[in-house]
Amino acid sequence: MLEGTNREMAVFDYPWQYKFPPFFTIQPNQETRKKQLEAWCSLILSYHRHIKNYSLDVTEAQSSPLFYNKSIDRKLSTDGIYTVLDELNKRGHIEWKDKARKQCLIMWRTPEEWGKLIYRWICDRSMTNTVCTFYEISEGDDSSSEEFHGLENWLLLRALKTLQSQGKAELIDGSEGVKFF
Structure with a gap:
């Protein structure tokens, strides 16, 4: 679902293309379509980042x-x-969350990018060789000013798994905990 208050919608800065009617029709020319898709991708990721x-x-x-x-009374077709x-x-x-492709998970940063941000935060706070809970990372007071604060657990887990595959962290089985190296 797309959620957010009217205030959030008003504050979001739409790109210039959003006011350009042809932007809402997928263009047949390959070069134009490539630029259009780039703009749409950027818009969707920025918008979801803005409303978290x-x-x-x-x-x-x-x-x-x-x-x-x-x-401008324009909408992008299904x-x-x-x-x-x-x-x-x-x-x-x-x-995609389902085979019918009706719902999808949006990752404005890839799990690898989230992992790098989290690991940089851990290193900056001298927290290597310590255990943290998922809650501390995504909901704790110490992370409140970080972009990953409020990160949903499914995406946090994926980010931590990328760090585990790089040997920078180890997930603790049966709990929502992780040890950083």
Whole structure:
């Protein structure tokens, strides 16, 4: 679902293309389409980052402010939304939650990118060779000023798994804990 208050919607800075009617029609010219998809991908990731939302429901998307600009009365078609989401999927920024492709997880940063941010925070705080809970990392007072604060557990786990594969962390079985090296 796309969620957020009206204040959040008003504060979000849409790119210039959002006010350009042809932006809402997937273009047939390959070079133009490539630029258009780049702009749509950037818009979707920036928007979800702004409202700190990690999921999208395709059936609700077309009527959301992201895909429907009421001021110019233009909306991206469902096929267009799928075209953009397929591009985001190729880039590793979304993952379908269901086989029907009605809901997807949005990752405005890849798990690897989140892992790097978390590990930098751990190192900056001299917390290597310590154990942390998932809660401390994503909800604790010490992380409140970090971009990963509020990160949903499924994405936090993926980020930590990337650190584990690099030998920088070890997930503690049966708990929501991790040891950093």
